[in-house]
Amino acid sequence: MSTATQIIHSIPADPLTGAIAVPIYQTSTFIQDAPGVNKGYDYARSNNPTRATLETIIAQLEEGSTGIAFGSGLAAIDAVVKLLKSGDEILAVDDIYGGAFRLFTHIYEKFGISVNYTDTTNVENVFNAVTPNTKLIWIETPTNPTLKISDIAAIAKVAKAHGCLLCVDNTFASPALQKPLTLGADIVVHSATKYLGGHSDLIAGLIVSKDKAIGEKLKFIQNATGAILAPFDSWLVIRGIETLTLRVKQHGINAQAVAEFLEQHPAVDKVYYPGLPSHVNHDIAKRQAKGFGGVVSFTLKNDSEAAAISFVTNTKLFKLAESLGGVKSLLCHPANMTHKSIPAEKRRNAGVADSLIRLSVGLEEVEDLINDLEQSFEALKNNALIENQAAIFNN
Numbered sequence: 214m215s216t217a218t219q220i221i222h223s224i225p226a227d228p229l230t231g232a233i234a235v236p237i238y239q240t241s242t243f244i245q246d247a248p249g250v251n252k253g254y255d256y257a258r259s260n261n262p263t264r265a266t267l268e269t270i271i272a273q274l275e276e277g278s279t280g281i282a283f284g285s286g287l288a289a290i291d292a293v294v295k296l297l298k299s300g301d302e303i304l305a306v307d308d309i310y311g312g313a314f315r316l317f318t319h320i321y322e323k324f325g326i327s328v329n330y331t332d333t334t335n336v337e338n339v340f341n342a343v344t345p346n347t348k349l350i351w352i353e354t355p356t357n358p359t360l361k362i363s364d365i366a367a368i369a370k371v372a373k374a375h376g377c378l379l380c381v382d383n384t385f386a387s388p389a390l391q392k393p394l395t396l397g398a399d400i401v402v403h404s405a406t407k408y409l410g411g412h413s414d415l416i417a418g419l420i421v422s423k424d425k426a427i428g429e430k431l432k433f434i435q436n437a438t439g440a441i442l443a444p445f446d447s448w449l450v451i452r453g454i455e456t457l458t459l460r461v462k463q464h465g466i467n468a469q470a471v472a473e474f475l476e477q478h479p480a481v482d483k484v485y486y487p488g489l490p491s492h493v494n495h496d497i498a499k500r501q502a503k504g505f506g507g508v509v510s511f512t513l514k515n516d517s518e519a520a521a522i523s524f525v526t527n528t529k530l531f532k533l534a535e536s537l538g539g540v541k542s543l544l545c546h547p548a549n550m551t552h553k554s555i556p557a558e559k560r561r562n563a564g565v566a567d568s569l570i571r572l573s574v575g576l577e578e579v580e581d582l583i584n585d586l587e588q589s590f591e592a593l594k595n596n597a598l599i600e601n602q603a604a605i606f607n608n
């Protein structure tokens with residue numbers, strides 16, 4: 214069965230009434246017939262039928278044993294870190310999501326969990342950086358915002374050899390394109406705020422574990438710490454998942470066209486998109502994923518904050534906002550927005566240049582999107598406040 218059909222039919226009809234849409238169980242508690250005798254639900258922090266349906270759907274999509282839904286992507290990441298104890302180490306991708314960096318560094322380091330960062334696009338770096346205390350390898354692929362690709366299967370082998378867990382933040386790819394558990398990862402996390410929700414109308418996080426025992430531990434953490442996803446937001450994510458394949462396919466078509474447009478533009482220095490043959494790990498991306506996603510990043514030949522700010526404030530269809538994965542196109546300036554919490558030098562070393570601009574290419578007609586970018590380049594060229602700009606365009 215094709216993925217599209219499988220995804221649509223992974224969403225069950227209601228066995229009680231035949232409702233084709235999943236019911237929203239907006240309740241805090243469930244009546245018991247006798248103490249401890251219930252219909253499978255007792256208190257809605259522990260379990261809720263709408264959330265449970267989403268958890269089953271995402272476990273199926275990622276081909277894991279257990280799905281768990283949280284109030285945000287960061288709450289999901291936080292729950293995975295809680296599998297560790299003081300003295301343990303995390304080995305993480307250097308180009309990590311800013312919020313994950315902040316959580317690891319400013320919350321968990323004071324509890325005695327340390328984090329080492331390495332460029333995981335080369336598996337040898339991972340092999341060399343693991344220590345006897347490494348209990349968790351953390352990668353994103355593609356990364357945010359420079360779209361680096363790491364070889365999930367190769368890193369899974371290193372993790373296995375060292376007896377540590379591999380967790381993949383699969384937010385950028387979504388299960389429509391990439392299934393890390395089938396490549397050897399132990400845990401997948403999602404910011405469902407992005408492609409799974411797909412409409413920029415909610416904040417949610419998901420975990421899927423391959424192993425049932427680890428899934429049980431994570432469920433315990435979810436109930437013990439309480440960062441659950443509400444019934445209505447669970448329902449919104451389920452509704453988003455219904456159109457996931459269709460949306461992700463079109464995001465990819467649009468993003469490829471935008472990346473190709475940018476690559477030949479005279480004012481652009483580098484374009485980061487795994488679907489371009491010029492991308493360093495294009496071959497790995499092609500092998501481990503069915504497509505390249507909807508996020509494109511690029512730097513300007515004028516690598517200055519002023520030029521980037523001119524560009525991001527002059528687009529009309531691309532709205533200046535954090536986040537990605539929604540129907541409407543967005544753009545952001547990571548150095549000043551999503552990655553502001555990472556120290557400047559560390560940020561630049563990880564490839565987040567001062568002029569880096571990240572696009573979340575939406576579902577508008579792609580010609581309109583390209584015209585919008587072109588008119589913002591024109592505005593940059595004519596921006597009298599930025600020196601030598603016209604010369605760069607004429608090069």
Ligand SMILES: *Cc1c(COP(=O)(O)O)cnc(C)c1O
Binds near residue numbers: 286288405407416417
């Ligand atoms: C947005 C994002 C997160 C955090 O998710 P929230 O839902 O905002 O808490 C984590 N990882 C990646 C890759 C993201 O893009």
